[in-house]
Amino acid sequence: MTSTVQAAPAMNGTPEVHRGFWALGWRRLKRDKVAMISLMVVGAFLAIAVAGWFNIIGDGWRKEVAIPYAPPSWLAQSAEETLPPAEEEAGAKTNAPIVTMTEAEDPIGKELAIARQNMGKYASVETPLRESLPFGGDLRGRDVIVKTIKGTSTSVFVGIFGALFTLLLGTVLGAISGYFGGKVDDFLNWFYSVFTSVPDMLLLLSFAAVAGRGIKTIIIVMALTSWTGTYRLVRAEYLKLKNREFVQAASAIGASDARRIFVHILPNISHLLLVQFSLLTVALIKYEAILSFLGFGVGVTQVSLGSMLAEAPAELVQGVWWQMVAVTIAMSLLVTAFSLLIDGLRDAFDPKANK
Amino acid sequence: MFAYIVRRVLQMIPTLFGVMLLVFMLFNVFGGDPSLVLAGKHLTAESLASIRAQLGLDKSQFAQFMIFVKQVLTLNFGTSWSTQQPVSDIIGSRIGPSLLLTGSMLVVDLLIAIPLAATVAYFRRGLTDRIVTICCTIAMSVSALVYIIAGQYWLAYKLGWFPVSGWSGSAWHNLWYYVPLPMLMGLMVSLGPDIRFYRSFFIEELGNDYVRTARAKGLSERVVMLKHVLRNALIPVVTTVMMSLPYLLIGALVLETFFSIPGMGNAVVLAVNNSDFPIIKAITVYIALATMIFNLLADLIYKLIDPRVQLK
Numbered sequence: 048m049t050s051t052v053q054a055a056p057a058m059n060g061t062p063e064v065h066r067g068f069w070a071l072g073w074r075r076l077k078r079d080k081v082a083m084i085s086l087m088v089v090g091a092f093l094a095i096a097v098a099g100w101f102n103i104i105g106d107g108w109r110k111e112v113a114i115p116y117a118p119p120s121w122l123a124q125s126a127e128e129t130l131p132p133a134e135e136e137a138g139a140k141t142n143a144p145i146v147t148m149t150e151a152e153d154p155i156g157k158e159l160a161i162a163r164q165n166m167g168k169y170a171s172v173e174t175p176l177r178e179s180l181p182f183g184g185d186l187r188g189r190d191v192i193v194k195t196i197k198g199t200s201t202s203v204f205v206g207i208f209g210a211l212f213t214l215l216l217g218t219v220l221g222a223i224s225g226y227f228g229g230k231v232d233d234f235l236n237w238f239y240s241v242f243t244s245v246p247d248m249l250l251l252l253s254f255a256a257v258a259g260r261g262i263k264t265i266i267i268v269m270a271l272t273s274w275t276g277t278y279r280l281v282r283a284e285y286l287k288l289k290n291r292e293f294v295q296a297a298s299a300i301g302a303s304d305a306r307r308i309f310v311h312i313l314p315n316i317s318h319l320l321l322v323q324f325s326l327l328t329v330a331l332i333k334y335e336a337i338l339s340f341l342g343f344g345v346g347v348t349q350v351s352l353g354s355m356l357a358e359a360p361a362e363l364v365q366g367v368w369w370q371m372v373a374v375t376i377a378m379s380l381l382v383t384a385f386s387l388l389i390d391g392l393r394d395a396f397d398p399k400a401n402k
Numbered sequence: 403m404f405a406y407i408v409r410r411v412l413q414m415i416p417t418l419f420g421v422m423l424l425v426f427m428l429f430n431v432f433g434g435d436p437s438l439v440l441a442g443k444h445l446t447a448e449s450l451a452s453i454r455a456q457l458g459l460d461k462s463q464f465a466q467f468m469i470f471v472k473q474v475l476t477l478n479f480g481t482s483w484s485t486q487q488p489v490s491d492i493i494g495s496r497i498g499p500s501l502l503l504t505g506s507m508l509v510v511d512l513l514i515a516i517p518l519a520a521t522v523a524y525f526r527r528g529l530t531d532r533i534v535t536i537c538c539t540i541a542m543s544v545s546a547l548v549y550i551i552a553g554q555y556w557l558a559y560k561l562g563w564f565p566v567s568g569w570s571g572s573a574w575h576n577l578w579y580y581v582p583l584p585m586l587m588g589l590m591v592s593l594g595p596d597i598r599f600y601r602s603f604f605i606e607e608l609g610n611d612y613v614r615t616a617r618a619k620g621l622s623e624r625v626v627m628l629k630h631v632l633r634n635a636l637i638p639v640v641t642t643v644m645m646s647l648p649y650l651l652i653g654a655l656v657l658e659t660f661f662s663i664p665g666m667g668n669a670v671v672l673a674v675n676n677s678d679f680p681i682i683k684a685i686t687v688y689i690a691l692a693t694m695i696f697n698l699l700a701d702l703i704y705k706l707i708d709p710r711v712q713l714k
Binding site for chain 1: 417690
């Protein structure tokens with residue numbers, strides 16, 4: 048950290064001037080119980096996301112491990128009820144006395160016996176599909192919990208990288224615009240007004256129409272369409288800060304423009320960027336879900352929370368609710384924890400801002 | 403005032419030009435060869451050439467851009483690639499359903515959010531305030547998709563309180579029969595953030611000196627709230643409403659898709675699916691125009707509400 052980071056005033060009269068801005072903020076955050084719990088939850092999700100990218104967990108989400116729509120097994124009774132094929136077989140067995148022909152009388156008896164024998168041989172080779180899973184299965188008998196983990200990983204990946212690119216684009220443009228002013232500012236403001244006069248969803252879909260589908264495209268398209276908020280925030284901060292004494296001091300010792308922009312001023316708005324980053328991540332996770340749901344998101348070879356939700360309407364009609372519930376719980380937990388953490392970060396790093 | 407409006411209108415020209423440039427670059431430069439999309443399965447050299455000639459794709463990029471400029475100036479975007487209908491007919495027929503859905507949603511949202519936000523802000527830190535804030539936070543954490551899927555399944559399919567989806571020719575019938583469920587689902591999404599947003603503005607206003615002065619003068623709490631605080635808190639409300647007006651035009655995209663409402667949002671999704679560029683181009687330009695006009699109107703309304711606002 049550079050010398051330009053101003054130490055916050057001492058609190059409660061204790062001499063804390065030597066403490067850095069971030070250390071003070073972290074101390075304030077640690078006192079906030081809700082924020083700390085949220086931080087842990089977000090951390091757990093990040094761990095899942097990272098493990099998911101490296102295929103440490105959730106790798107086997109494509110594997111069929113159970114019968115289609117295997118019910119959650121902790122519903123012991125309904126697991127029996129929701130298996131109509133099994134019931135029919137049981138019915139066939141009770142009606143067995145009707146077929147009284149012996150094998151010798153039956154014209155296809157011999158073949159049937161051979162076929163049964165052969166089937167017996169193969170049945171032992173086949174992997175037995177489970178009739179129920181702890182969290183249920185989907186249409187193709189894939190484990191919902193593994194799928195949710197993989198889907199969460201994809202969604203968090205898209206959210207974080209989308210937010211990073213968005214932040215990068217918005218910060219660089221905003222910094223340049225606010226710092227230099229003049230013609231550059233006019234041009235970038237024009238650019239900004241062009242992008243803001245088209246609603247994001249429309250812009251997102253227009254880009255998607257041209258760029259095709261897939262995770263990389265979504266991330267790029269999201270960055271190209273959502274940088275405007277960060278741009279405005281950063282520009283305003285640079286307008287405010289560029290004439291401060293510490294920047295004048297930096298220019299007096301011969302710091303270049305780039306150095307002043309990125310080394311001297313940028314650290315002073317980094318707490319705002321942290322909050323902005325969290326906000327963007329949440330927003331982009333939600334966007335990804337909607338895009339995937341509409342069919343413009345991750346392709347069929349990938350799974351995300353949105354693409355899982357897209358399967359829900361057809362499932363619900365058949366009484367299969369567990370995939371939607373799993374996704375809802377995962378997503379709500381993530382979004383709630385993130386939102387509460389953002390509130391905490393704001394209080395900790397921007398204590399003057401009103402709530 | 404008049405000079406201000408003229409200047410703002412003149413400022414719209416470069417922005418609109420930028421939007422056109424963006425859209426043009428997107429579809430004509432990066433979008434690949436649309437004649438391939440159009441020719442579809444009957445891909446022959448002649449059909450390609452004739453389509454290219456028809457669309458003017460054999461001309462230079464500059465000439466093509468001029469065609470687009472002419473289209474925008476005359477507001478005539480040609481015919482849809484997928485249905486061969488004139489684009490203006492498609493947009494004209496689809497704007498009504500979008501306005502009906504999102505317009506009624508906006509009205510109900512304001513009628514609930516503003517009084518509720520003012521009440522909880524007034525009883526700040528009380529039990530009601532906490533309950534409402536917690537409810538809003540929980541409501542905001544659930545994805546819009548979940549509301550729509552679950553709402554359609556439980557309220558329409560299982561309980562039969564609403565039609566599952568659909569639309570009719572009569573606006574009145576739509577309003578009381580087909581609109582309520584998608585509107586309810588939309589409100590589930592919008593009310594949480596709106597209440598929290600307006601609440602913070604009411605709290606800010608309540609902390610101002612003029613509130614203390616008004617109370618000190620012996621005005622009743624009702625007068626203080628209704629005549630003074632509400633009026634001042636109206637500015638952010640106007641901003642949000644005016645900002646959301648262009649979105650009324652494209653409707654609630656997901657809601658329209660899900661409930662088969664033949665609005666603009668549905669048209670956008672369809673057009674993107676069919677690579678129907680004329681429709682996307684036209685809708686983008688119209689929405690951009692609407693956004694600029696509504697932004698100007700918002701600034702003019704500020705002036706009406708609050709004479710302290712300086713229009714520069």
